[in-house]
Amino acid sequence: MSASIWVRVDATQIPVREGRAVMVGDREIAIFNVGDRFLAVDGRCPHKGGPLCDGIVSGDTVVCPLHAWKIGLTSGQVERPTAVAACVRTYETRVEDGLVMLRIEAAESAA
Amino acid sequence: MRQLVVVGNGMAGVACVEQILKHSPQFDITIFGDETHANYNRILLSSVLAGEKSSDDITLNPLEWYQRNDIRLRLGVRVTDINSRERTVTGSDGSITPYDTLLLATGSTAWLPPIQGLDKKGVYQFRTLDDTRALLSRSGPGVKAVVIGGGLLGLEAARGLQVQGCDVTVLHLMSTLMERQLDADGGNYLAGKMEDLGIKVLLNRTTTAILGGDAVEGVALSDDTCIEADVVVVAAGIRPNVELAYAAGLYVNRGIVVNDHMETSNPDIFAVGECVEHRGVCYGLVAPLVEQAKVLAATMTGNKGPVYTGTVTASKLKIMGVDVFSAGDWSGQDAEPVRFEDRALGVYKKLTVRGGRLAGVILVGDTGDSHRYMEWLRNGQDLTLQRRHLLFPPPAEDGGLDIAQMSDSATVCGCVGVTKGAIIEAIHERGVCTMSQLKDETRASTGCGSCRGLCESLLKAVAPEFTDDARNVMCACVPFSQDEIREIIRSQKLRSVQDVLDIYGNGQGCEVCKPALSYLVDVVWCGGHDEDRSARFINDRVHANIQKDGTFSVIPRIRGGVTSPDELRRIADVADKYRVPMVKITGSQRIDLLGVKKEDLPAVWADLGMPSGQAYTKGVRMVKTCVGTEFCRFGTQDSTNAGIEMERIFENLFTPHKVKMATVGCPRNCAEATVKDIGLVGIEGGWQVFVGGAAGKSVRKADLLITVETTDAAMDASILFFQYYREHARYLERTYDFVERIGMERVRKETVYAPDSEQEALRERFRRSKERSYDAWQEGRTPVNVTQFIPLTPIERVTA
Numbered sequence: 001m002s003a004s005i006w007v008r009v010d011a012t013q014i015p016v017r018e019g020r021a022v023m024v025g026d027r028e029i030a031i032f033n034v035g036d037r038f039l040a041v042d043g044r045c046p047h048k049g050g051p052l053c054d055g056i057v058s059g060d061t062v063v064c065p066l067h068a069w070k071i072g073l074t075s076g077q078v079e080r081p082t083a084v085a086a087c088v089r090t091y092e093t094r095v096e097d098g099l100v101m102l103r104i105e106a107a108e109s110a111a
Numbered sequence: 112m113r114q115l116v117v118v119g120n121g122m123a124g125v126a127c128v129e130q131i132l133k134h135s136p137q138f139d140i141t142i143f144g145d146e147t148h149a150n151y152n153r154i155l156l157s158s159v160l161a162g163e164k165s166s167d168d169i170t171l172n173p174l175e176w177y178q179r180n181d182i183r184l185r186l187g188v189r190v191t192d193i194n195s196r197e198r199t200v201t202g203s204d205g206s207i208t209p210y211d212t213l214l215l216a217t218g219s220t221a222w223l224p225p226i227q228g229l230d231k232k233g234v235y236q237f238r239t240l241d242d243t244r245a246l247l248s249r250s251g252p253g254v255k256a257v258v259i260g261g262g263l264l265g266l267e268a269a270r271g272l273q274v275q276g277c278d279v280t281v282l283h284l285m286s287t288l289m290e291r292q293l294d295a296d297g298g299n300y301l302a303g304k305m306e307d308l309g310i311k312v313l314l315n316r317t318t319t320a321i322l323g324g325d326a327v328e329g330v331a332l333s334d335d336t337c338i339e340a341d342v343v344v345v346a347a348g349i350r351p352n353v354e355l356a357y358a359a360g361l362y363v364n365r366g367i368v369v370n371d372h373m374e375t376s377n378p379d380i381f382a383v384g385e386c387v388e389h390r391g392v393c394y395g396l397v398a399p400l401v402e403q404a405k406v407l408a409a410t411m412t413g414n415k416g417p418v419y420t421g422t423v424t425a426s427k428l429k430i431m432g433v434d435v436f437s438a439g440d441w442s443g444q445d446a447e448p449v450r451f452e453d454r455a456l457g458v459y460k461k462l463t464v465r466g467g468r469l470a471g472v473i474l475v476g477d478t479g480d481s482h483r484y485m486e487w488l489r490n491g492q493d494l495t496l497q498r499r500h501l502l503f504p505p506p507a508e509d510g511g512l513d514i515a516q517m518s519d520s521a522t523v524c525g526c527v528g529v530t531k532g533a534i535i536e537a538i539h540e541r542g543v544c545t546m547s548q549l550k551d552e553t554r555a556s557t558g559c560g561s562c563r564g565l566c567e568s569l570l571k572a573v574a575p576e577f578t579d580d581a582r583n584v585m586c587a588c589v590p591f592s593q594d595e596i597r598e599i600i601r602s603q604k605l606r607s608v609q610d611v612l613d614i615y616g617n618g619q620g621c622e623v624c625k626p627a628l629s630y631l632v633d634v635v636w637c638g639g640h641d642e643d644r645s646a647r648f649i650n651d652r653v654h655a656n657i658q659k660d661g662t663f664s665v666i667p668r669i670r671g672g673v674t675s676p677d678e679l680r681r682i683a684d685v686a687d688k689y690r691v692p693m694v695k696i697t698g699s700q701r702i703d704l705l706g707v708k709k710e711d712l713p714a715v716w717a718d719l720g721m722p723s724g725q726a727y728t729k730g731v732r733m734v735k736t737c738v739g740t741e742f743c744r745f746g747t748q749d750s751t752n753a754g755i756e757m758e759r760i761f762e763n764l765f766t767p768h769k770v771k772m773a774t775v776g777c778p779r780n781c782a783e784a785t786v787k788d789i790g791l792v793g794i795e796g797g798w799q800v801f802v803g804g805a806a807g808k809s810v811r812k813a814d815l816l817i818t819v820e821t822t823d824a825a826m827d828a829s830i831l832f833f834q835y836y837r838e839h840a841r842y843l844e845r846t847y848d849f850v851e852r853i854g855m856e857r858v859r860k861e862t863v864y865a866p867d868s869e870q871e872a873l874r875e876r877f878r879r880s881k882e883r884s885y886d887a888w889q890e891g892r893t894p895v896n897v898t899q900f901i902p903l904t905p906i907e908r909v910t911a
Binding site: 005008010011013014015016021023024049051054055056058099 | 625659902
């Protein structure tokens with residue numbers, strides 16, 4: 001398993017049931033406050049690159065604002081359209097001292 | 112095949128042909144019509160005159176119908192002679208057409224009282240579509256119109272002319288209006304209502320002459336007074352057209368005399384409609400002619416048997432806000448009157464009961480119970496046990512579904528004679544589930560249209576698909592219809608989207624129901640709800656329209672499309688400073704800055720120094736204007752300033768779907784007001800207020816809501832409609848779908864013709880919402896949370 005790093009983000013500023021983008025190097029990650037925890041996925045929709053952080057949250061899914069693709073935030077799976085097998089990368093999160101820690105694979109955070 | 116020639120292409124003749132076509136084919140059919148139009152609904156001419164319907168809307172049988180049924184239609188040809196020995200008819204074009212069977216459906220014409228000068232220009236009758244079009248072209252604000260005759264037709268003509276802006280006086284020979292349908296008290300109530308509408312009513316007036324040279328200038332009365340007039344409409348009564356029948360040797364009294372099988376004195380010639388006299392009665396209404404047509408079709412097709420025994424007729428005045436209904440014998444001879452009146456409400460009801468049964472009824476101001484009374488008149492039921500509930504029925508136990516109490520034989524559509532049973536059969540047997548299918552299959556509600564509500568309740572109650580459609584469960588997350596959700600929000604005092612979802616839904620919601628609920632809590636609490644931005648689409652979180660690459664478009668408000676060099680310079684500077692990839696003039700007379708980054712929005716707004724144009728939301732978009740009297744040489748109204756004022760009145764409010772508006776200074780309509788959600792069209796001396804127009808995904812010509820004299824009145828009418836739409840439309844329902852679903856008649860009745868108290872309540876809720884509204888771009892300076900526009904930045908990296 002490759003080495004990974006944790007990135008600290010002040011995600012307390014994300015209102016409940018909303019998401020925000022965070023740039024880690026040149027990688028855009030969308031972090032969501034789903035009420036009882038924070039979930040993070042790649043920031044762009046696998047369909048046409050819509051900004052997932054701007055989507056409406058429904059439970060632990062987010063709906064892309066461009067064409068309403070629905071992405072599971074824990075699995076990264078596209079849940080709608082159901083015929084699509086695509087997925088987005090998910091990122092492990094944990095909360096420490098009121099800050100959100102995002103786990104990034106080291107090889108990917110070279111920038 | 113035998114040759115059937117029909118003289119008359121009106122409602123009676125064609126109704127009879129429709130009935131004949133239901134029998135086995137045996138006729139080769141030719142129809143002569145002296146008008147140049149396919150069969151249309153004559154009783155809706157008053158709605159055409161009032162601008163509520165277009166002439167296309169009232170067509171009953173389009174030309175394709177004639178073609179489909181192989182009927183030769185001879186439009187514009189009047190039959191001038193019948194040779195009953197040779198069995199031919201002669202047309203005004205000189206043609207001679209043989210027949211085996213002849214059907215006379217010649218109808219009636221206006222009775223012209225002995226008045227000198229009726230041939231002057233500007234004197235009209237009100238019987239045909241051509242009469243109506245001629246009247247429309249002559250009427251307008253400031254035109255003085257005199258209507259001779261205070262009966263149904265005269266009053267409807269008067270109201271139509273007044274809606275077109277005319278200054279209208281009704282002259283009536285008798286001492287009360289509609290004396291054939293109403294007693295003196297009812298007539299007085301009606302006169303009061305007409306006066307309230309702004310129509311002058313002069314009773315006991317005999318017109319002796321039309322004054323003027325070639326064209327009418329006024330009318331002279333028998334008391335030696337004169338009244339100025341630019342237009343005179345003669346509506347003093349009708350008389351059956353019997354000349355042809357008389358010449359053909361038929362037995363003619365006041366009308367063509369027919370027996371119960373609808374036979375005349377000649378076995379080859381039949382007659383139907385207003386031109387016949389049955390048991391001494393000539394009818395001038397629709398219901399009898401449909402009943403006659405059914406019997407006659409049986410007789411003519413060799414199925415003689417059914418008999419026509421006369422019709423219990425009912426009259427209904429078709430004037431919005433003036434409800435009048437009359438049926439049966441209300442004269443009170445040997446009868447007990449049962450009365451109710453309330454002068455403040457303008458409601459007058461009188462029933463006459465003879466031998467425990469209903470003999471007649473008059474309703475003014477509230478005709479809601481007319482179907483119940485018609486049913487009692489038709490079936491002659493003994494009312495002894497219901498004596499206490501004649502005027503005030505006991506509350507229905509099933510939530511007022513009056514339709515459930517009707518028997519299957521009860522008539523729903525009195526004009527065409529369609530029973531409740533027939534409608535239920537159409538629903539069950541032929542899968543009817545929409546109003547238009549019902550009209551096609553049964554013809555119900557194709558007459559005066561007043562039974563539409565009943566038909567719809569019946570569809571809702573019986574047709575399964577229609578029930579689903581009407582319930583229209585908004586979303587699986589909150590399984591209620593939008594109407595139910597509004598009521599839940601109101602009665603349970605829920606002020607936030609999450610409260611509704613937690614208590615009545617699945618607690619999560621989704622991208623469909625959350626924006627809808629956000630709108631509903633806003634409108635129910637007039638902006639006093641608890642705003643939850645997480646339930647809003649991104650556009651409503653950052654007040655800009657998201658584009659395909661995740662950037663945003665910025666459209667500042669440019670009220671009425673009027674800008675200034677200074678504003679334009681600022682827009683240009685912003686475009687430069689923020690490297691805006693595209694600057695575009697929109698179709699709504701505004702300027703769009705496309706490709707702005709989310710984090711730049713607050714600075715862009717600040718530099719623009721202009722308010723939000725709400726181009727990203729379901730809310731008030733813009734008011735498109737023409738230059739009106741400010742510069743245009745044709746302008747009749749200051750449409751530019753009216754548009755700017757209108758935009759100020761409505762801006763910053765949210766609506767079920769976007770609302771686009773326009774004001775134009777004259778009927779040339781340069782800013783396309785008749786395809787906007789709300790459009791004001793300036794005319795000489797006033798404004799026409801149009802609603803429900805569209806020129807996008809759907810294209811729909813707007814309906815006339817009302818014609819008013821002042822700009823303030825036009826704004827007020829717009830406010831009433833706007834707030835009514837906000838409170839009754841489903842989320843994402845544009846006004847053009849809304850007015851079709853609700854029906855313009857009901858929209859008018861519940862807005863501009865609603866009682867004062869209801870109007871005031873609408874205005875009050877509008878005012879409260881407006882007071883709480885604000886320019887969303889102020890959030891650029893005071894964001895609702897610190898990350899509203901800016902992305903997060905990582906604080907540091909920690910190697911694990």
